Amino acid sequence: MNAEDFRKYGRKMVDYIADYLENIREREVVHKVTPGYLKKRLPDEAPENPEDFEEVFKDIEKFIMPGVTHWHSPYFHGYFAAGNTYPSILGDMLSDAIGCIGFSWAASPACTELEVITTDWLGKMLALPEEFLHCGPGNGGGVIQSTASETTFLCLLAARNKIVDKIKKENPDIREKDILPRLVGYCTDQGNSSVHRSALLGAVKMHKLESDENLSLRGDTLKEAIERDKNDGLIPFFLCASLGTTGTCAFDNLEEIGPICEAEHIWMHIDAAYAGSAFVCPEYRHYMKGIQYAETFSVNPHKWMLINFDLSVMWIKNSSYLVDAFNVDPIYLRHTNEGKVPDYRHWQIPLGRRFRSLKLWFMLRSYGVSGVQKYIRKHCQLAKEFEKLILDDGRFEITSKTVMGLVCFRLKKGNKLTELLLSEILEDGRIYMIPALCRDVYFLRLAVVAERTTSEDIRFSFEVIKTCADKVLRSSGDFKEDEPVFVDIDLSRKKPTQPSKIKTHK
Numbered sequence: 056m057n058a059e060d061f062r063k064y065g066r067k068m069v070d071y072i073a074d075y076l077e078n079i080r081e082r083e084v085v086h087k088v089t090p091g092y093l094k095k096r097l098p099d100e101a102p103e104n105p106e107d108f109e110e111v112f113k114d115i116e117k118f119i120m121p122g123v124t125h126w127h128s129p130y131f132h133g134y135f136a137a138g139n140t141y142p143s144i145l146g147d148m149l150s151d152a153i154g155c156i157g158f159s160w161a162a163s164p165a166c167t168e169l170e171v172i173t174t175d176w177l178g179k180m181l182a183l184p185e186e187f188l189h190c191g192p193g194n195g196g197g198v199i200q201s202t203a204s205e206t207t208f209l210c211l212l213a214a215r216n217k218i219v220d221k222i223k224k225e226n227p228d229i230r231e232k233d234i235l236p237r238l239v240g241y242c243t244d245q246g247n248s249s250v251h252r253s254a255l256l257g258a259v260k261m262h263k264l265e266s267d268e269n270l271s272l273r274g275d276t277l278k279e280a281i282e283r284d285k286n287d288g289l290i291p292f293f294l295c296a297s298l299g300t301t302g303t304c305a306f307d308n309l310e311e312i313g314p315i316c317e318a319e320h321i322w323m324h325i326d327a328a329y330a331g332s333a334f335v336c337p338e339y340r341h342y343m344k345g346i347q348y349a350e351t352f353s354v355n356p357h358k359w360m361l362i363n364f365d366l367s368v369m370w371i372k373n374s375s376y377l378v379d380a381f382n383v384d385p386i387y388l389r390h391t392n393e394g395k396v397p398d399y400r401h402w403q404i405p406l407g408r409r410f411r412s413l414k415l416w417f418m419l420r421s422y423g424v425s426g427v428q429k430y431i432r433k434h435c436q437l438a439k440e441f442e443k444l445i446l447d448d449g450r451f452e453i454t455s456k457t458v459m460g461l462v463c464f465r466l467k468k469g470n471k472l473t474e475l476l477l478s479e480i481l482e483d484g485r486i487y488m489i490p491a492l493c494r495d496v497y498f499l500r501l502a503v504v505a506e507r508t509t510s511e512d513i514r515f516s517f518e519v520i521k522t523c524a525d526k527v528l529r530s531s532g533d534f535k536e537d538e539p540v541f542v543d544i545d546l547s548r549k550k551p552t553q554p555s556k557i558k559t560h561k
């Protein structure tokens with residue numbers, strides 16, 4: 056493809072993207088394909104000779120779109136919000152064009168410096184303590200990672216390194232291999248699965264602690280666990296607190312658990328992947344109380360801050376815990392300005408890194424802080440509107456408090472009928488939702504996901520749910536609620552897991 060063709064197809068692609076997003080309501084929100092659908096339609100080998108891009112373009116609608124789930128449809132209510140805006144897409148386009156591999160400042164100074172600036176902008180927007188900022192008094196700062204999972208894993212490794220160093224300093228005769236099997240981390244029973252995965256990858260124990268009736272991790276629970284584990288010869292070293300859990304958007308009590316972590320030299324990481332974006336609005340900041348005790352904090356702007364996947368931001372108070380822990384510095388990566396600015400390769404797992412701050416910069420300048428606040432508040436308002444519709448109907452109940460853009464609800468008649476309701480909704484196909492299970496209560500989650508969602512869309516989704524509920528309740532007769540079911544959140548699944556194979560979360 057030459058520059059002329061690139062201009063031609065670039066314009067055509069931009070038009071295609073704008074049409075796709077503006078008319079997304081007209082598409083069926085979920086695909087109807089079965090595994091292997093694409094293999095049946097595409098050749099087994101790459102083309103021997105170049106093809107005309109016009110032909111490639113035609114195949115987008117023919118082959119790709121039938122297998123796409125339209126996450127940015129206002130009728131997609133699964134998981135959590137997912138960012139998607141024009142300035143962010145333009146940022147990715149430019150990043151792809153520049154195509155630098157920004158592992159060090161010298162590798163492309165703008166790539167590093169814009170990241171320093173924009174992560175500071177964002178940190179200030181969220182009212183993070185200044186110790187987390189590059190412009191703050193210490194050694195802290197923000198860095199863009201791919202995902203919250205990667206951040207949790209990185210923090211766990213840094214925490215592991217920190218505690219091992221401390222113990223070795225205090226007991227010069229002790230060997231690392233005798234320390235590692237004794238390390239134990241903590242998270243709430245509501246923590247994201249990525250926390251357990253980090254522990255598996257980091258080869259340490261992770262104890263799930265029971266949350267209270269508001270699904271929040273409390274100080275006494277943590278204190279008891281630490282005492283118990285210390286008596287068993289274990290060494291508590293890491294805690295992943297959640298602000299906005301995946302299941303119900305619950306918040307751990309940082310004011311209680313933070314001081315305990317500090318006293319016990321436990322690294323507190325805060326996973327605020329979804330809910331953290333709401334802290335741009337002062338009225339939500341009370342959920343962050345106690346953040347000053349955290350070593351690290353992470354938010355996914357690619358979830359709820361208008362940025363396309365992938366862009367997750369992690370802030371650390373003392374970056375030397377990363378830089379010193381994972382520093383391998385071959386001569387070919389060194390440069391004369393080392394130490395004056397971050398060399399972000401030390402702050403992450405891969406060596407190479409994209410110029411992702413461009414999309415953050417483009418979005419922040421296009422929306423401004425007020426635009427981001429307006430978007431967050433609109434999503435929260437739409438969730439409240441949906442909650443009211445659900446409560447006014449009388450046949451449903453809210454299963455956990457609606458605090459942001461997520462509503463958790465179910466049929467009052469219980470688990471089985473709620474599960475049938477979901478099957479009916481998915482069969483209907485006009486909207487998409489996923490279930491969750493918490494303490495044997497099976498419920499549905501309606502997340503406000505798309506930027507363009509309106510009150511009318513929410514009323515439409517409610518009408519679909521209502522019609523499906525009518526059908527399920529009509530055919531249920533004198534149905535009796537029986538055993539609890541176990542259903543996990545799984546992106547690949549359109550239908551809930553079959554009931555009856557009972558497994559509880561306790």
Ligand SMILES: Cc1ncc(COP(=O)(O)O)c(C=O)c1O
Binds near residue numbers: 201202
């Ligand atoms: C609270 C929370 N933490 C972590 C994650 C994982 O996010 P990521 O895909 O960025 O790893 C999610 C995903 O929804 C989440 O809700």
